[in-house]
Amino acid sequence: MDYKSYFSGASGKGFLATSNKKGEVNIAFYSRPHVLDDGTFVFGMTDRLTHANLTENPHAVYAFNENGYSGKRFYLEKIKEATEGPILQQIKEEANRCVYPGAGALVKYVVYFKVTKELPLVCETCSGDHSKHICELAGQGKFDEIKKLAQAPDFMCINCGRLADKKENLCNPLSLADVPFGLVS
Structure with a gap:
């Protein structure tokens, strides 16, 4: 730039x-x-x-x-x-x-x-494969899979805030295990 x-x-x-x-x-x-x-x-x-x-x-x-x-x-x-x-x-x-x-x-x-x-300033798009993200699964009607992920997603994209079960599904993953207690609800 x-x-x-x-x-x-x-x-x-x-x-x-x-x-x-x-x-x-x-x-x-x-x-x-x-x-x-x-x-x-x-x-x-x-x-x-x-x-x-x-x-x-x-x-x-x-x-x-x-x-x-x-x-x-x-x-x-x-x-x-x-x-x-x-x-x-x-x-x-x-x-x-x-x-x-x-x-x-x-x-x-x-x-x-x-x-x-x-x-x-605010990430409008994320370059990761979001096929396993909760919001994409909802659009596909995969509610059983959403229930599993919603109970314990393992990763969050630092760029866009999306949750996923695998870090490979995110372009900039952060393990939720690395987030101090109380910052993730």
Whole structure:
């Protein structure tokens, strides 16, 4: 995907999720990234929790919500950061212009990320073979098979949330045995 073209043509809101080394999560409203020619995402940051988390854990997710449920999730890994330079100055000037006069003074860092994975904001389709999923079986009238699966499905697709009896029937399976008690009902 050409990230520069995507962000220049899309309107919406963005959120950057980070966590510290203990896994405590933070999410913050963020403008669209500056995208370098090589696809690197660049964000200006204040000296707050998002930046503090990234000093402990270089992984983040930037979710960009377009219209309705359209948009993208970009899985990121921090490459480097800087406290000076032309990109930081540009971000400070944009903050002064777009947020409020003086907002740029709060921006202390420019942080660079490589995109490690890209997914739709909400998965509309799943590429797996869903012949054994409960919803497909219902459409085929196979209610005895549904009763067996509904009692104890073994896997869930991380992308679309569908349940299945075999991981081969899902494109991105998660064993329900790996989910902490109380998160699956």
